Amino acid sequence: MRDNRKDELVTLIEVDTLVRADLIRSILQGSGIPSYIPDEGFGSAYGGVFGLKIKVRREDLAKAREVLEGKS
Numbered sequence: 001m002r003d004n005r006k007d008e009l010v011t012l013i014e015v016d017t018l019v020r021a022d023l024i025r026s027i028l029q030g031s032g033i034p035s036y037i038p039d040e041g042f043g044s045a046y047g048g049v050f051g052l053k054i055k056v057r058r059e060d061l062a063k064a065r066e067v068l069e070g071k072s
Contacts, residue, residue: 006058009058010055010057010058011055015054016051021037035056036054037052038053
Protein backbone atom coordinates (compact mmCIF):
# COMPACT_ATOMS: atom_id res chain seq x y z
CA MET A 1 0.00 0.00 0.00
CA ARG A 2 1.34 3.41 -0.97
CA ASP A 3 1.78 6.13 1.65
CA ASN A 4 -0.18 9.06 0.24
CA ARG A 5 0.80 11.32 3.15
CA LYS A 6 4.12 12.18 1.52
CA ASP A 7 2.22 13.51 -1.52
CA GLU A 8 -0.15 15.54 0.64
CA LEU A 9 0.15 19.30 0.12
CA VAL A 10 0.96 21.36 3.20
CA THR A 11 1.36 25.11 3.65
CA LEU A 12 4.98 26.24 3.66
CA ILE A 13 4.35 29.96 4.04
CA GLU A 14 1.68 32.59 3.51
CA VAL A 15 2.60 35.83 1.76
CA ASP A 16 0.75 39.03 0.98
CA THR A 17 1.62 39.63 -2.68
CA LEU A 18 1.80 37.60 -5.86
CA VAL A 19 5.23 39.09 -6.58
CA ARG A 20 6.62 37.67 -3.35
CA ALA A 21 4.89 34.34 -3.97
CA ASP A 22 6.43 34.11 -7.44
CA LEU A 23 9.88 34.90 -6.03
CA ILE A 24 9.58 32.14 -3.44
CA ARG A 25 8.29 29.69 -6.03
CA SER A 26 11.25 30.52 -8.25
CA ILE A 27 13.70 29.88 -5.39
CA LEU A 28 12.03 26.57 -4.59
CA GLN A 29 11.96 25.54 -8.25
CA GLY A 30 15.68 26.26 -8.50
CA SER A 31 16.20 23.77 -5.68
CA GLY A 32 14.06 21.13 -7.36
CA ILE A 33 11.05 21.61 -5.09
CA PRO A 34 7.67 21.89 -6.82
CA SER A 35 5.29 24.37 -5.20
CA TYR A 36 1.69 25.38 -5.68
CA ILE A 37 -0.48 28.41 -4.96
CA PRO A 38 -4.06 27.12 -4.87
CA ASP A 39 -5.62 30.61 -4.59
CA GLU A 40 -3.32 32.30 -7.10
CA GLY A 41 -6.02 33.82 -9.30
CA PHE A 42 -8.27 34.81 -6.42
CA GLY A 43 -5.47 36.25 -4.31
CA SER A 44 -4.05 38.36 -7.09
CA ALA A 45 -7.45 39.90 -7.74
CA TYR A 46 -7.72 41.06 -4.14
CA GLY A 47 -4.09 41.83 -3.41
CA GLY A 48 -2.89 41.12 0.10
CA VAL A 49 -6.31 41.10 1.74
CA PHE A 50 -6.47 37.32 2.05
CA GLY A 51 -2.85 36.29 1.58
CA LEU A 52 -1.49 33.59 -0.69
CA LYS A 53 -0.50 30.20 0.68
CA ILE A 54 2.45 28.49 -0.93
CA LYS A 55 2.08 24.75 -0.66
CA VAL A 56 4.61 21.96 -1.09
CA ARG A 57 4.43 18.20 -0.76
CA ARG A 58 4.77 17.02 2.82
CA GLU A 59 7.92 15.10 1.90
CA ASP A 60 9.52 18.36 0.63
CA LEU A 61 8.53 20.55 3.58
CA ALA A 62 11.75 20.29 5.61
CA LYS A 63 13.97 20.88 2.57
CA ALA A 64 11.81 23.82 1.45
CA ARG A 65 12.14 25.44 4.88
CA GLU A 66 15.91 25.02 4.74
CA VAL A 67 16.05 26.58 1.28
CA LEU A 68 14.03 29.61 2.40
CA GLU A 69 16.21 30.00 5.50
CA GLY A 70 19.30 29.96 3.29
CA LYS A 71 20.71 26.73 4.73
CA SER A 72 20.67 24.81 1.49
